[in-house]
Amino acid sequence: MYPILIDIQQLSVLVVGGGKIATRKVCGLVEAGAKPTVIAPNFSEALHTANKNGTVLLRERSFQYGDTAGFQVIFICTDNAAVNRAVLNETTPRQLVNDTTNQHNSNFFNMxxxxxxxxxxxxxxxxxxxxxxxxxxxxxxxxxxxxxxx
Known part of the structure; x- marks a missing residue:
């Protein structure tokens, strides 16, 4: 691994999941200037608040094939192994992927x-x-x- 800092404001970011880990990731992303898209059937109260404030875009539904297209950075933050595999199966080597449930599936880590x-x-x-x-x-x-x- 090679440590770097990224201007996340310039990148399109997807977070799959709406619970505790996803919320923590989204809060850090927003603080760094990103406006992530978050896909999940349910969201934490903090994510609903961030959506009302216009700092995130929520898609209240299950992950669907094709959802990773167009995103440069993807965080997998669900406790559903099938969903996590589905996300991984459609990512490309040109996308930065962080699977919070299995770091072996990640090509970058947060510090x-x-x-x-x-x-x-x-x-x-x-x-x-x-x-x-x-x-x-x-x-x-x-x-x-x-x-x-x-």
Whole structure:
């Protein structure tokens, strides 16, 4: 893997799923300037709110063949193995795909990000142990609070 930062505002983003993980991904995408399309039969309250605010486009239905066409970045965030396989089966090598349920199906991973006023620290276990990454992120955040940065 090669770490990079992407101007996500310039890319078309699809999130398949409407639950907790999808919501977390969408919130991060919106914060970075993306306006993702989200496909799911049901959505969290936060996603409904984001839709009302115009920061996401919700398609309240099940995933259908052809839904990945035209998207450059795709997040698979469902707990339905058949849906996840269907999404993967129609993606192409030219699309960035993150399967949050099986990182072996992904060609990119998100890094945990600690943002301060004028810098950011990104952490990763290369998709192998997100829980460990989260723990390390909290320890570093706690350490930063104790030291004075000029």
């Amino acid at each position: 945990a990000l600690i943002k301060e006023n004028d810098f950011a620290i990104a952490l990763t276990t290369n998709g192998k142990n997100p829980r460990k990454t989260k723990q390390l992120k909290e320890k570093i955040r706690s350490l930063l609070k104790r030291i004075t940065l000029e």
